[in-house]
Amino acid sequence: MYRFALDLQEGIILKRRNRFVMDVLIGDTVVACHCPVTGRIGDLVFDGVPCLISTTNDPRRNTAFTVEAISIDADRQWIGIHQGRANDFVAYCLDTDALPVFPYSKYVEREQVIGTSRLDFKVDGVYMEVKAPLTELFVTPLPRFERRAVTRPIETERLIRHLETLIATLPATKRAVLLYVFLYDAPVFTGNPNRKQDARIRQLIRDAITNGLEIWQVNGELSREGIRLIRCVETTNHFK
Known part of the structure; x- marks a missing residue:
């Protein structure tokens, strides 16, 4: 298995602010997360979509978080x-x-x-x-x-x-x-x-x-x- 440097955290995407940023609820805190896809992701409206996010300590980044995956089906598989x-x-x-x-x-x-x-x-x-x-x-x-x-x-x-x-x-x-x-x-x-x-x-x-x-x-x-x-x-x- 390819392993992440750190286990991903689960959150809820509240909205896609623009092509590059998603607002994600992690616990009780809303954080700005990098969206790694500048184009369309299916035909989804990102409102209440479960997600997994990674974190980094890179000081060059505008945000420490990146959305890595989403889940939208009954099987709850991560995409x-x-x-x-x-x-x-x-x-x-x-x-x-x-x-x-x-x-x-x-x-x-x-x-x-x-x-x-x-x-x-x-x-x-x-x-x-x-x-x-x-x-x-x-x-x-x-x-x-x-x-x-x-x-x-x-x-x-x-x-x-x-x-x-x-x-x-x-x-x-x-x-x-x-x-x-x-x-x-x-x-x-x-x-x-x-x-x-x-x-x-x-x-x-x-x-x-x-x-x-x-x-x-x-x-x-x-x-x-x-x-x-x-x-x-x-x-x-x-x-x-």
Whole structure:
């Protein structure tokens, strides 16, 4: 298990003040917490949503707290929302040879600059980009959680840029990996038809698969103590 430096604390999100800050009730105190997702998290209105938060003593931070996970379904499973944490979890799994996508990795490098972009990992010479989709949550929220109507498409320019960068490495490496990470037990992810330029993204992936692009999915179970790997499966055939 990937373990947090300190056990997470449980709280209640009272509101999302802006893209970067959530007001969270911890015990009897309301604290400002960093929100690690600048975009939409499902179609939720954050009013009374249970959460887990981490703490830090970093003096450079505006707040000592970060919202790491939320819970909205009857099973009360935690949904991790921290992209950086997802990358750290992947790094841990690579170091412990827990991922069949790279079962015996020897040389793991992070944050690889390619042109004007960067990719999350380079593993034994093969580039891998990690994505943790959160604009759609694959759970059934309890009725008490308010949801807003989704009227605008999901912006995907950053995804396209990273995907094109990843694909551009194929002529030299003959293999590249797009890894979708869900810090909860999500079904097989095959994309989101509501996103802007979805057809273009799907075509980019289909064309690249013939040249060596692989799609994999990792599901993890998040608790107050850490993250446990549930499964890692190849999903390339779902994108053909």
